[in-house]
Amino acid sequence: MKTSQLLSASLLALGLLASAAPVQAKDWKTVTIATEGAYEPWNLTLPGGKLGGFEIDMIEDLCPRMKITCKLVVQNWDGMIAGLKAGKYDVMMDSIVITDERKKEVAFSAPYASTSASFVAASGKLLPEAKGDTLKLGTDAKTVRAAVEPLRAALKGKTIGIASGTVYTKFIDEHFKDIATVREYSASADTMLDLKAGRIDAAFDDVTLINSILAKPENKGLAYSGPKIGGLVFGEGEALGFRKADADLKALFDVAIKAALADGTMKKLSLKWFKTDLTPATP
Known part of the structure; x- marks a missing residue:
């Protein structure tokens, strides 16, 4: 009986140690980003099939800041959240406005634009x-x-x-x-x-x-x-969407977005594609 108690105590201690151990963050080297490719000028499909637009230029700036390789895939908007949650890609990007309802489904980055x-x-x-x-x-x-x-x-x-x-x-x-x-x-x-x-x-x-x-x-x-x-x-503005479990990836993008807002990159891209400054008042 003592042996059984000791074994149970040992297993309990191991369980407590395991639960107390920090979860290792994923080492993000490559990230797959879904976009519609049909919401001009945020994102569009150019002749020949290449993607372009404000958000595409934005990603081409953000990913080098994070030292991450970003792969873009096309996904219809009406299935984008479901595809993210199913693990088909890591980030969704399609002029997505932050709302309380959507916050129940996904996590959002810092906003990078605010439109009407x-x-x-x-x-x-x-x-x-x-x-x-x-x-x-x-x-x-x-x-x-x-x-x-x-x-x-x-x-x-x-x-x-x-x-x-x-x-x-x-x-x-x-x-x-x-x-x-x-x-x-x-x-x-x-x-x-x-x-x-x-x-x-x-x-x-x-x-x-x-x-x-x-x-x-x-x-x-x-x-x-x-x-x-x-x-x-x-809502609160346009932002990138992530699985709630990927808080570390969201944090990486938050830092990059705020840096691009602070150094004027977002404003420059906004003026290029929208002919007006759509950057949010506060990042």
């Missing part, structure tokens, strides 16, 4: 583009509803296109689904194609994407409709 969104429609239809400052909205639903009432009136009975699974999808569902038909698409590019074809009356998306769309000669019939909308209603 707007409606776009055929020129001369719905509301004209609002000139002046971006309409900054918070998280109080009643205040937001009051601010968007003119837009609700203009879109009553219309069909609105929105890319599914984005922070903008929730906004449209909460404030417009009761007065308009909301049609969801797997990608923003498909939304814009249906808008051009007249199958929907308006689309709602990130202003950086809309600017890119409107700059193309073939889209000259489209225009902003109403004000640009930003603020905490859409």
